[in-house]
Amino acid sequence: RAARQRFVARNPNSGKLFGKAAEYLPGGNTRTLLYTAPYPVFMKKGEHYQVFDEDGHAYTDFVGELTAGLYGHSHPLIKKTLIDTINNIGLNLGSTIAQETAHAKLICSRFHLDKVRFTNSGTEANLHALAGARKFTGKRKVAVFSGGYHGAVLGFWDGVQENGVDQDDWVIGRYNDAGLAKRLIEKDDIGAVLVEGMQGAGGCIPGTKEFLMQIQESAKKIGAVFILDEVMTSRLGPSGLQAIVGLKPDLTTFGKYLGGGLAFGAFGGREDIMAVYDPRSPGSLAHSGTFNNNTLVMHAGFTALSEIYKPEVAVEFNRVGDSFRTSLQSVSKGTKMSVTGLGSICGIHFSQNGQTEISSRESIEEDMPLKDLFYMELMENGFWINKRGSMALILGTPQSELDRFVECVESFLRRHKSLV
Numbered sequence: 280r281a282a283r284q285r286f287v288a289r290n291p292n293s294g295k296l297f298g299k300a301a302e303y304l305p306g307g308n309t310r311t312l313l314y315t316a317p318y319p320v321f322m323k324k325g326e327h328y329q330v331f332d333e334d335g336h337a338y339t340d341f342v343g344e345l346t347a348g349l350y351g352h353s354h355p356l357i358k359k360t361l362i363d364t365i366n367n368i369g370l371n372l373g374s375t376i377a378q379e380t381a382h383a384k385l386i387c388s389r390f391h392l393d394k395v396r397f398t399n400s401g402t403e404a405n406l407h408a409l410a411g412a413r414k415f416t417g418k419r420k421v422a423v424f425s426g427g428y429h430g431a432v433l434g435f436w437d438g439v440q441e442n443g444v445d446q447d448d449w450v451i452g453r454y455n456d457a458g459l460a461k462r463l464i465e466k467d468d469i470g471a472v473l474v475e476g477m478q479g480a481g482g483c484i485p486g487t488k489e490f491l492m493q494i495q496e497s498a499k500k501i502g503a504v505f506i507l508d509e510v511m512t513s514r515l516g517p518s519g520l521q522a523i524v525g526l527k528p529d530l531t532t533f534g535k536y537l538g539g540g541l542a543f544g545a546f547g548g549r550e551d552i553m554a555v556y557d558p559r560s561p562g563s564l565a566h567s568g569t570f571n572n573n574t575l576v577m578h579a580g581f582t583a584l585s586e587i588y589k590p591e592v593a594v595e596f597n598r599v600g601d602s603f604r605t606s607l608q609s610v611s612k613g614t615k616m617s618v619t620g621l622g623s624i625c626g627i628h629f630s631q632n633g634q635t636e637i638s639s640r641e642s643i644e645e646d647m648p649l650k651d652l653f654y655m656e657l658m659e660n661g662f663w664i665n666k667r668g669s670m671a672l673i674l675g676t677p678q679s680e681l682d683r684f685v686e687c688v689e690s691f692l693r694r695h696k697s698l699v
């Protein structure tokens with residue numbers, strides 16, 4: 280309660296802005312995740328690895344726009360690309376553009392895809408990949424996993440699909456349970472399997488190699504399309520998490536940072552499956568979207584991937600992330616806090632019963648009041664993190680800020696010894 284009182288005293292302008300927002304937006308909100316009680320902090324601007332709120336506080340940004348903000352808030356090369364595009368080309372041209380091919384070629388070569396198509400979000404990428412898989416196999420049912428998040432209408436929180444219309448379309452397994460995955464997938468009516476190599480929104484829980492390989496093998500055995508959702512994880516290495524684990528999905532979905540920080544999604548993979556979207560074939564599937572190939576994202580995404588997030592940069596960035604997570608794991612040893620994740624993505628958890636081995640969403644009961652306290656105190660120390668506990672590093676965040684974060688976590692755990 281004291282932390283909440285300090286929060287309100289520190290953030291009066293955010294409180295006022297929230298009051299106005301709630302007049303027009305349900306709960307003052309247009310992205311449910313960003314709502315936090317008593318009201319969310321309103322950010323005013325971002326610069327490189329920092330964000331600044333409406334009450335004048337500066338924060339080191341560990342939200343990293345939920346992995347999309349990899350380049351920071353004002354990368355000079357991306358800024359220049361956007362300005363040049365506006366000045367020299369214009370916005371959407373209502374036509375196919377050559378830059379679309381350039382970005383498609385780059386993504387196909389980085390992620391070993393035969394063909395790719397662009398969308399405006401990861402959600403759409405998954406919806407279109409599923410539609411393509413269904414068309415290709417002629418089967419509707421899709422195997423997914425509890426705790427999986429594949430977009431706004433594709434969340435499978437506690438074994439049920441939220442926001443979706445047709446419950447019968449889904450068969451929901453437990454993440455990291457290879458035996459169950461085999462039993463569920465190897466049924467005649469499954470047309471596709473959709474899985475994250477590491478559950479992101481579900482808690483940054485990496486899939487074991489055994490589990491992911493089992494999915495791939497079972498899908499192959501029955502001719503179902505294996506779709507790997509790399510919307511979050513494609514940044515974990517030069518060719519995504521699939522290359523690290525050794526997976527060869529039939530289709531992969533993408534989003535987030537691959538649009539240079541602008542709204543982006545893509546799906547692609549096997550030539551024969553992607554051919555269902557070839558408008559030259561009779562009976563092909565339509566895939567539209569006014570902004571799918573917009574000039575800004577095609578140029579910014581290309582610049583970002585070809586000139587900034589080069590393969591060697593991806594390797595080093597994720598090495599820094601691994602070492603950051605190891606430091607957090609080391610200071611939290613013996614407490615209720617645990618740190619999951621891979622490379623440049625981390626998940627912070629506080630368990631109710633001291634359980635620190637986390638293999639699925641069901642394997643931990645989170646201590647939400649403790650997580651809230653952590654969020655508020657870290658914010659008071661100048662760190663912007665999300666309340667869910669996931670963290671995504673930004674390129675170029677100084678090592679001194681990573682070290683200061685670890686020190687603050689250590690101090691939090693020391694000060695609240697009786698709670699943790």
Ligand code: PLP
Pocket residue numbers: 345399400401402403405428429430431475479480508509510511534535543544
């Ligand atoms: N898939 C995964 C694994 C995600 O983490 C997300 C977003 O967080 C999505 C899909 C949806 O992407 P978008 O928010 O761009 O629709």
